[in-house]
């Protein structure tokens with residue numbers, strides 16, 4: 213069956229994608245952990261706090277003086293990710309604030325110069341490898357601390373009446389050299405890196421970026437040259453699509469696409485990134501955590517449409533995960549212990565599922581994820597052949613397959629039963 217088409221949102225303007233022949237682990241994994249960590253964990257309000265509260269770089273540097281994450285133990289992070297069923301982790305090496313979590317030779321605005329005194333990236337990479345997880349870096353193209361990063365529509369100084377004068381001395385070519393130099397450090401000094409999430413280009417001409425501020429896109433970042441260097445340094449790496457040039461996978465954010473992502477007729481790998489509570493960075497007073505049930509449904513929904521889920525945690529200024537995040541991860545891990553066979557290596561099925569349900573398919577197994585158990589039969593799709601056997605995935609208990617008139621099939625359980633989890637249907641192999 214041809215993949216159902218998907219209309220990209222306006223901000224997803226990348227027209228060409230490389231598939232990932234060199235990184236099959238990516239779609240096999242289906243589930244990863246995003247980690248947003250930096251000085252913004254100290255104000256503990258949002259990772260965009262510099263922008264939202266117009267905090268200038270000199271004012272914001274006070275957090276640099278107090279950054280001392282004494283409870284930082286990336287082995288704990290790795291174990292929490294593994295326990296949740298995640299197969300890769302992606303850490304912000306530098307977010308828009310410009311603070312670097314590794315011992316960069318190109319700046320003193322880095323973790324090794326704070327009371328922390330540690331190359332946080334080095335310890336992170338080692339811990340992931342110890343736990344057998346794939347190593348991912350996030351790297352911000354935007355840098356609100358760097359003296360050459362020109363003040364634009366998102367910059368904390370954008371309302372400064374002196375902004376235009378301040379911009380006169382700024383040179384994006386010098387910033388570009390810094391950006392490329394730091395990416396080279398990250399992809400040279402820490403062994404094999406499996407995944408890279410650049411963030412983000414905004415040359416989409418939207419209102420935020422017109423006028424004197426200009427917009428930053430592929431020219432500002434030197435995207436083609438940067439990506440060529442990345443592939444030269446790490447040939448097997450999976451790179452996202454936010455350099456405004458072809459990447460290996462698409463990155464919808466905080467929403468679930470309506471179906472498989474198709475670009476110019478080609479179905480592309482994609483990964484939705486989501487937060488636990490609407491904030492990427494640690495947000496102390498934000499108690500609006502998504503339920504585990506909703507998080508599981510987002511994971512299932514994504515896989516059912518051929519996508520991955522990158523679920524975010526924002527560590528505190530002490531370097532650990534807050535209890536609410538730990539509880540969310542544990543809840544997902546409990547579900548994954550019984551149901552990961554319907555997630556890892558699975559993808560979309562070419563049939564339309566019943567209402568309030570999703571199909572994920574892996575080989576000759578069709579997994580029917582019931583978000584609400586219907587009060588009557590669950591009608592099965594018209595398959596190329598008969599469903600041979602059905603069972604509940606969580607406890608392998610058999611489920612009766614009913615032969616209905618007109619060559620149709622349905623499954624049901626004892627009337628009124630509300631079983632947990634996912635139904636596994638063993639299918640004939642051929643695809644219609």
Ligand code: FHN
Pocket residue numbers: 259260411412465485492
């Ligand atoms: O501005 C960032 C934001 O802080 C966060 O890092 C997300 C994660 O995908 N990316 C940008 C917003 O799209």
